[in-house]
Amino acid sequence: MTRFEELLEGKVAGELSPDENQEFSALLVVAENRRAFATHQQTVALLAGVERYVPSSSFTEEVLARLPDRRSRPLRNVWDLLWATRVMRWNVATALALSLVLVVTALTWKALSGRTPVGSERHSIVTLFRFSLDAPGAQQVSLAGDFNGWRTDEILLADVTGRGHFAVTLSLKPGRYAYMFVVDGATWMTDPRAEAYRDDGFGNKNALVNVEVPTVADGDT
Amino acid sequence: MATRRCVGIAALVVMAFGVPFVSQASAQEPVKPGELSRTLEAANLSPEGKALLRAKGIEVVRAGVAEGEVAGLIQRGVARGIQPAELVSLLDVVARAKRQDLPVGPVLDKVKEGLAKRVPAVRIAGVASRLSGELATSRDLVRRAERDGIRVEAAGERQRATEAVADALGKGVPPEEMEKLSRQVARSGARATMSRLEVGTQVTADLVSMGLSPREASETVGAALVRGLSRRDIEGLRERLGQAMKRGESAEAGATQLREDIRSERPEKADKLEKMEKPEKMEKPEKPPKVERPGR
Amino acid sequence: MVVEALRCNSMASRASKEQGSTGCQVLIDARRESDPVDERAIIARCLAGERRAYSVLVERYKVLVHDLVSRMLGDTSDAEDIAQDAFVKAYLSLRDFRGESRFSTWVCRIALNRCKDVLRKRRRAPWTRLRHEEGPDVAEVPDDQETVVDSLERCEREARLQRALARLPVKYREAVVLRHIEGMDFHEIGRVLAIAAGAAKVRAFRGREMLRRILERDGALR
Numbered sequence: 001m002t003r004f005e006e007l008l009e010g011k012v013a014g015e016l017s018p019d020e021n022q023e024f025s026a027l028l029v030v031a032e033n034r035r036a037f038a039t040h041q042q043t044v045a046l047l048a049g050v051e052r053y054v055p056s057s058s059f060t061e062e063v064l065a066r067l068p069d070r071r072s073r074p075l076r077n078v079w080d081l082l083w084a085t086r087v088m089r090w091n092v093a094t095a096l097a098l099s100l101v102l103v104v105t106a107l108t109w110k111a112l113s114g115r116t117p118v119g120s121e122r123h124s125i126v127t128l129f130r131f132s133l134d135a136p137g138a139q140q141v142s143l144a145g146d147f148n149g150w151r152t153d154e155i156l157l158a159d160v161t162g163r164g165h166f167a168v169t170l171s172l173k174p175g176r177y178a179y180m181f182v183v184d185g186a187t188w189m190t191d192p193r194a195e196a197y198r199d200d201g202f203g204n205k206n207a208l209v210n211v212e213v214p215t216v217a218d219g220d221t
Numbered sequence: 222m223a224t225r226r227c228v229g230i231a232a233l234v235v236m237a238f239g240v241p242f243v244s245q246a247s248a249q250e251p252v253k254p255g256e257l258s259r260t261l262e263a264a265n266l267s268p269e270g271k272a273l274l275r276a277k278g279i280e281v282v283r284a285g286v287a288e289g290e291v292a293g294l295i296q297r298g299v300a301r302g303i304q305p306a307e308l309v310s311l312l313d314v315v316a317r318a319k320r321q322d323l324p325v326g327p328v329l330d331k332v333k334e335g336l337a338k339r340v341p342a343v344r345i346a347g348v349a350s351r352l353s354g355e356l357a358t359s360r361d362l363v364r365r366a367e368r369d370g371i372r373v374e375a376a377g378e379r380q381r382a383t384e385a386v387a388d389a390l391g392k393g394v395p396p397e398e399m400e401k402l403s404r405q406v407a408r409s410g411a412r413a414t415m416s417r418l419e420v421g422t423q424v425t426a427d428l429v430s431m432g433l434s435p436r437e438a439s440e441t442v443g444a445a446l447v448r449g450l451s452r453r454d455i456e457g458l459r460e461r462l463g464q465a466m467k468r469g470e471s472a473e474a475g476a477t478q479l480r481e482d483i484r485s486e487r488p489e490k491a492d493k494l495e496k497m498e499k500p501e502k503m504e505k506p507e508k509p510p511k512v513e514r515p516g517r
Numbered sequence: 518m519v520v521e522a523l524r525c526n527s528m529a530s531r532a533s534k535e536q537g538s539t540g541c542q543v544l545i546d547a548r549r550e551s552d553p554v555d556e557r558a559i560i561a562r563c564l565a566g567e568r569r570a571y572s573v574l575v576e577r578y579k580v581l582v583h584d585l586v587s588r589m590l591g592d593t594s595d596a597e598d599i600a601q602d603a604f605v606k607a608y609l610s611l612r613d614f615r616g617e618s619r620f621s622t623w624v625c626r627i628a629l630n631r632c633k634d635v636l637r638k639r640r641r642a643p644w645t646r647l648r649h650e651e652g653p654d655v656a657e658v659p660d661d662q663e664t665v666v667d668s669l670e671r672c673e674r675e676a677r678l679q680r681a682l683a684r685l686p687v688k689y690r691e692a693v694v695l696r697h698i699e700g701m702d703f704h705e706i707g708r709v710l711a712i713a714a715g716a717a718k719v720r721a722f723r724g725r726e727m728l729r730r731i732l733e734r735d736g737a738l739r
C-alpha cells in the first residue's frame with residue numbers, strides 16, 4: 001500500500017491521529033487523491049447501508065435439534081480407553097525393524113502407484129454428474145462419450161415424467177470427457193447446456209465435461 | 222529369550238521384504254489370454270481378412286497396446302462393416318502413436334468415436350493421425366517445459382498436461398502461444414508445476430471455445446499465471462468470462478476487463494496465500510488462532 | 518429482476534429506524550456487548566452436557582453468521598443450512614476452544630471455511646450456473662414511510678451491490694464483508710482470517726477498489 005492508501009484506509013475507519021489527519025489533508029490537494037477518497041467514501045456508505053439477512057425464527061431450535069446427545073457412559077469409557085496415556089517398552093532393534101517395514105512399504109507403494117497399463121488409467125475417486133436432455137417425442141436417448149468408449153447402447157437416459165425430459169446420473173472418475181447424446185439410436189445431438197465444446201474433427205460438436213480430482217487440501221499447485 | 226528375540230526380528234524382516242511381493246501380485250491386472258483370437262474367431266470375415274487382422278493385432282499388442290483394446294476396436298469395426306484393410310489402417314495409427322511413446326488413450330478414444338459415429342474409416346484415420354501429430358508436438362513442448370524447470374509432482378501429471386496441450390493445439394492455439402504460457406509457468410518459482418501448466422492450458426482452450434481468439438485466450442490466462450493466481454482462480458476465469466458474456470459483453474471486451482481486474486489484484490506472499498486457501502476438513506475439530514485478549 | 522426487487526428483507530430494518538439512516542442500517546451489534554467471561558461460562562455449561570445453554574450463543578450470533586454466509590455465497594437459499602452447519606461444528610469442537618478470542622471469531626472462521634468448501638464445489642461442478650449471479654432474495658420491508666418506489670430502488674441497489682460483491686475474489690470479499698457490513702475491526706478480521714491486521718487492511722482496501730470499479734462500470738457509482 002502507498003502512504004496515501006494507508007492514510008485513506010485510516011481516514012475511512014476514523015482512526016487517524018491529528019498529525020496523520022494533517023498529512024492526509026495535504027495529500028488531498030492532488031485531484032486524483034480527492035477522487036479516490038470520494039469514491040471510497042461512496043463505496044463505504046453503500047456497504048454500510050445494506051440490510052443484514054436475518055435467519056428464520058426457528059434457526060436456533062433447528063441448531064439445537066442437530067446437536068448430538070451427551071456421550072453415554074459406555075462410549076465415554078471406550079473413548080478414554082483409546083486416548084489414555086500408555087507406557088511402552090521398546091529396544092533399538094525392534095524400532096529399526098519396524099522402520100524398515102514402513103520404509104519398504106512406502107517405497108513399494110510409490111513405485112506401484114506410478115505404473116498404469118495402457119488403456120486403463122484409473123483413479124479410485126468418483127464424482128456424480130447428471131446429464132439431461134429435453135427431447136419431446138423421442139423414444140430413446142442414450143449417452144456416448146470418452147467415459148464409456150463411445151458405446152451408444154450402454155448408457156440410457158430415463159424419461160421419468162414422460163414429458164420428454166431425459167436424464168441420467170453417472171459416477172465419473174477424474175478426467176476430461178467429450179460426449180454427445182444419441183436420440184432414437186441414430187441422431188447425434190450436442191448437449192445444449194454444456195459450457196464448453198470441442199469440434200470432433202468429423203463435423204460435429206462434442207460437449208465437454210471436466211471432472212476434477214476432489215482433494216481436501218485444495219490449495220494452489 | 223535370545224531365541225524368541227531372533228524369531229521376532231526375523232519375522233519383521235520377512236514382513237518387510239514380503240510386502241513388496243504381495244503388493245506386486247495384487248497390483249497386476251487380470252490377464253485375459255486369447256481375447257484377440259476369440260474376437261477374430263467370432264467375426265464374420267473371410268479367412269484372409271482374419272489373418273490380416275490377426276497379424277496386425279499382434280503387432281499392435283507387441284507395441285504395448287492392451288489386447289482388450291485391440292480386440293475391442295476390431296469387434297466394433299467388423300460390426301460396422303468396415304473392411305479388414307481399412308481396419309488395419311486404423312490399428313496402424315494407434316500402433317504408431319504407441320511406438321512414438323505418445324499417450325495412446327486419446328487416439329483410441331478418437332477411433333472409437335469415429336466408429337460409433339459411422340464416419341468413413343479413411344476420415345477416422347486422418348483425424349486420429351492429426352491428433353497423434355498434435356500429441357507429438359505437445360509431448361515435445363511438455364518435455365521442454367520440464368527442462369525449463371516445471372516440476373512433475375504426481376503420477377499422471379505429465380500425461381494429462383500432454384493431452385491438455387494437444388487439445389489446445391487442436392483448438393487452434395498456436396505452439397508459440399503454448400510455449401509462452403509454458404515459460405510463464407516456468408518463471409513462477411514455487412508454483413512452476415505441471416499441474417499448473419495443465420490447468421492453464423485447459424482454461425486457454427476453453428476460452429477459445431467460448432469465442433476468444435487463441436492469442437487473447439492465452440494472454441488472459443498468462444496474466445493470471447504471472448499474477449500468481451491459484452488454480453481455483455484460474456479455473457474461475459471461464460465462469461467470469463461467461464458472466465461477462467451473459468451481461469451482453471463481447472468475449473474480447475470481457476477478456477480485456479478480466480485482464481485488467483487480474484492485474485489490479487496484488488498477490489500476497491505465497492505462504493500466506495496458501496495458509497488462507499487451504500480449507501479444513503469438516504470432521505477435524507476447529508482450532509482457533511492464538512490471539513491476545515481483546516482490548517475492550 | 519423486477520420480481521426480486523419486490524421482495525425485501527422484513528426484519529432487519531425495524532431496529533434501525535432510530536438511527537436516522539436511509540432505513541437499511543444494521544442491527545445493534547450484539548458482538549460488542551458480549552463478555553468473554555460470560556461466553557466461557559456458557560461454554561463450560563455446554564461441555565458439562567447442558568445443550569440448551571448453547572442457544573444463548575446461537576441467538577447472539579445467528580444474524581452475524583447468517584448474513585456473512587449469505588454475502589459470501591451470494592444467495593440465501595443455502596445460507597441458513599450452512600450457518601447452522603457452522604454452529605453445529607463449533608459445538609462439536611468446543612473442547613478445542615481455548616477462550617482466548619471471542620466465540621464470534623471462532624464461529625465466523627468455521628462459517629467462512631464452510632463457504633469456501635461450497636464455493637469450491639460450485640466451481641468444480643462442471644459448467645453449472647452460478648446462483649449468485651441472480652442475487653439473494655430479500656423480503657418486503659413493512660415501512661409506513663418508505664414509498665414503493667423507494668423500496669424498489671433500495672432493493673435494486675442492494676441486488677446490484679450483492680452482484681458486485683459476488684464478483685470479487687473470495688479473499689477480498691470476506692475482508693470487505695467483515696469490515697464494512699459486519700463492522701469488525703482489522704484485528705478481529707485478522708483473527709477470523711488467520712492473517713495479520715495489516716494484511717486484512719490491504720485486502721479490505723483492494724476489495725473496495727475492485728468493488729468501486731465494478732459498480733462504476735455498472736453505473737451504480739458515478
